[in-house]
Amino acid sequence: MRLSGHGLRCVRGGREVFAGLEFAAASGEAVAVTGRNGSGKTSLLRLIAGLLVPAAGTIALDGGDGELTVPEQCHYLGHRDALKPALSVAENLVFWADFLGGDRGDAAESLSTVGLDHATHLPAGFLSAGQRRRLSLARLLTIRRPVWLLDEPTNALDVTGQAMFGGLMREHLSRGGLIIAATHAPLGIDSRELRIGGAA
Numbered sequence: 001m002r003l004s005g006h007g008l009r010c011v012r013g014g015r016e017v018f019a020g021l022e023f024a025a026a027s028g029e030a031v032a033v034t035g036r037n038g039s040g041k042t043s044l045l046r047l048i049a050g051l052l053v054p055a056a057g058t059i060a061l062d063g064g065d066g067e068l069t070v071p072e073q074c075h076y077l078g079h080r081d082a083l084k085p086a087l088s089v090a091e092n093l094v095f096w097a098d099f100l101g102g103d104r105g106d107a108a109e110s111l112s113t114v115g116l117d118h119a120t121h122l123p124a125g126f127l128s129a130g131q132r133r134r135l136s137l138a139r140l141l142t143i144r145r146p147v148w149l150l151d152e153p154t155n156a157l158d159v160t161g162q163a164m165f166g167g168l169m170r171e172h173l174s175r176g177g178l179i180i181a182a183t184h185a186p187l188g189i190d191s192r193e194l195r196i197g198g199a200a
């Protein structure tokens with residue numbers, strides 16, 4: 001499987017953010033998207049996830065599921081955790097599993113893996129920032145999709161959480177998945193750098 005972008009141009013609010021952007025990532029690879037604030041890291045992830053339309057260029061996933069679109073084969077984890085505060089931790093995960101559909105793993109096991117098994121019945125609104133991030137990560141495990149698009153994934157995670165997440169990313173890559181992560185901090189796994197824009 002190979003995800004690639006060719007000649008990508010991104011325009012937001014009438015202003016060109018980047019143009020002529022090329023990238024590629026194969027199964028088992030992680031790409032760290034770096035660049036100064038506002039260079040377009042989040043925008044690139046949103047283009048791949050189908051949440052923005054490129055002003056020019058193409059995105060392709062070769063060797064994926066031909067019956068699914070590229071976005072349908074991606075998990076997009078934004079830097080804000082998409083959680084419903086009144087729903088419990090477990091209910092939030094079931095909501096996302098139902099919404100995303102597809103190949104579903106064990107939600108309870110995912111919550112245990114991310115260290116939230118003690119909090120499954122707690123409203124998500126009561127979670128700390130790091131716990132909210134852990135709940136978002138559980139989504140990656142509960143619904144299996146080969147491409148993980150991650151925006152500042154380690155934000156708010158403590159040292160133990162970062163190590164746990166590093167292990168999850170390595171496991172995903174060893175199963176043939178691929179990761180594109182926008183980050184200012186080291187990702188904690190071997191990765192290739194894709195720098196957008198000039199020097200910071």
Ligand SMILES: Nc1ncnc2c1ncn2[C@@H]1O[C@H](COP(=O)(O)OP(=O)(O)OP(=O)(O)O)[C@@H](O)[C@H]1O
Nearest residue numbers: 012013017035036037038039040041042043044182
């Ligand atoms: N909805 C929008 N309308 C207009 N401009 C936008 C919109 N969203 C983002 N932008 C602009 O697009 C540019 C790229 O934003 P983006 O969030 O992709 O950058 P980034 O590299 O992820 O930044 P950061 O490192 O600060 O997270 C910025 O100049 C931003 O102001």
